[in-house]
Amino acid sequence: MTSSDADSPAISDGPDLYSIADLAREFGISTRAIRFYESKGLIAPERLGATRVFRRRDRARLILILRGKRLGFSLRDISDYLALYDxxxxxxxxxxxxxxxxxxxxxxxxxxxxxxxxxxxxxxxxxxxxxxxxxx
Amino acid sequence: MTSSDADSPAISDGPDLYSIADLAREFGISTRAIRFYESKGLIAPERLGATRVFRRRDRARLILILRGKRLGFSLRDISDYLALYDxxxxxxxxxxxxxxxxxxxxxxxxxxxxxxxxxxxxxxxxxxxxxxxxxx
DNA sequence: TCATGGCTTTACGTTAGCGTCAAACAACTG
DNA sequence: CAGTTGTTTGACGCTAACGTAAAGCCATGA
The missing domain is CATH 1.10.287 (Helix Hairpins)
Incomplete structure (x- = not known):
């Protein structure tokens, strides 16, 4: 419900809603890695039943995570880093x-x-x- | 013998000849780490009997190794990198x-x-x- | 002489960051 | 309805980069 009522800004760029495979493909990583990041609390996708559903916010976080990795940071470090954004x-x-x-x-x-x-x-x-x- | 005959240039800055503990102390790493780097072929100190003897060259390599680590590179990467210098x-x-x-x-x-x-x-x-x- | 400190090697332990099945369920398709 | 595709949760495996004993060899000094 309230898919775009008066909650979030009405801007909409690409699609919202991604599957785990979508993101894995887009960023060239494994679904396993993504689940691992979730298990470490770096992302927290919603669920539809048991299935993970990712939104733009999650995707944005993933981008930050991967950049952090390119910079040689540990997931712990990256986690702290994300906290600064939050x-x-x-x-x-x-x-x-x-x-x-x-x-x-x-x-x-x-x-x-x-x-x-x-x-x-x-x-x-x-x-x-x-x-x-x-x-x- | 031939401690400074006509082999290396006559320049001499700091001391040459360091023990493994010297370098560990200087760079704030463990002796274990240094031995590990040697086992991976990143440095190759001379030996006096069984005891490792490090020279300026080894020390310089160690500096490069540590900088590589700060940049998040693996020892494999750093090894390749050192090869470029050699x-x-x-x-x-x-x-x-x-x-x-x-x-x-x-x-x-x-x-x-x-x-x-x-x-x-x-x-x-x-x-x-x-x-x-x-x-x- | 014996204790102490520094060096050695060997070897098992540990953490991070996933890879790789395995087994099970859900939805779609011919 | 069977098969395929995509998803899930375990659970075990693996590499990297050391940590941490363990046990032994020297050299020095009281």
Missing amino acids: ADRGQQVNLLAEKVDERLELLEQQLADLQTTIAELQEIRKLARTRVSPAS | ADRGQQVNLLAEKVDERLELLEQQLADLQTTIAELQEIRKLARTRVSPAS
């Missing part, structure tokens, strides 16, 4: 800001590491090319 | 350049992810602060 709805805002700052420090360290590494690799590549073709 | 001494230079490019692509994806994430967190922090203090 916490948006006020509450212990000071504590939130603290946690965000902590996380930001880590990420900026990582950013520095990354830039150093990229620079080094580009240097190596330059050296390699020099030996092959003096000036192309 | 390969510096010519050989299949074309293949090297390819691998370097592959790795660079990954890193740049990661860089993008990271920047997005940092921006989002800063946004969250801004919102949080707004609720607390309008203009400080």
Whole structure:
């Protein structure tokens, strides 16, 4: 009931409602992985009977999860990270800001590491090319 | 014998020669971890009898290993990465350049992810602060 | 000489993050 | 109605990256 009464904004982009296989296909992961993420509390799809039903919110979270993984974070870390988004709805805002700052420090360290590494690799590549073709 | 005859350049910064405990202490990791890295071929310290003796080269590799870990790479990945440094001494230079490019692509994806994430967190922090203090 | 500290190897234990059946139910299709 | 497809919940398996003894070899110092 109240599929679009006066609850959520009337915007509708892609489809809402995805099956577990839909998302698995879209993101190139296994259904097993998705269930695993749910078991760890990272997502909480609704149920239609026993069947999981995912909405845009769940899909958005999945995107954040996968990005976190690309960045090398553990599911525990990612879970904490998602909590920062949820916490948006006020509450212990000071504590939130603290946690965000902590996380930001880590990420900026990582950013520095990354830039150093990229620079080094580009240097190596330059050296390699020099030996092959003096000036192309 | 030939502790500094005409083998290596005469430059000498910090001390050369570290024990496994030295490095463990310096980098805040366990000796077990260091032995594990050796068992995986990431470092290859010399031996004095049975005792491992590390030189600057090993120490430098360790630094790269730890940076790789901070970036979320597996030891396998890091191993490949170290090989790029070693390969510096010519050989299949074309293949090297390819691998370097592959790795660079990954890193740049990661860089993008990271920047997005940092921006989002800063946004969250801004919102949080707004609720607390309008203009400080 | 014996205790102490640091080093070694061997080996089993542990956690994370899924992969891979297995068994069962639901809906659709020919 | 049987078969196929998609879903569910277990439950066991597996790799990575170490942790954690256990047991032994040296060297040093009281």
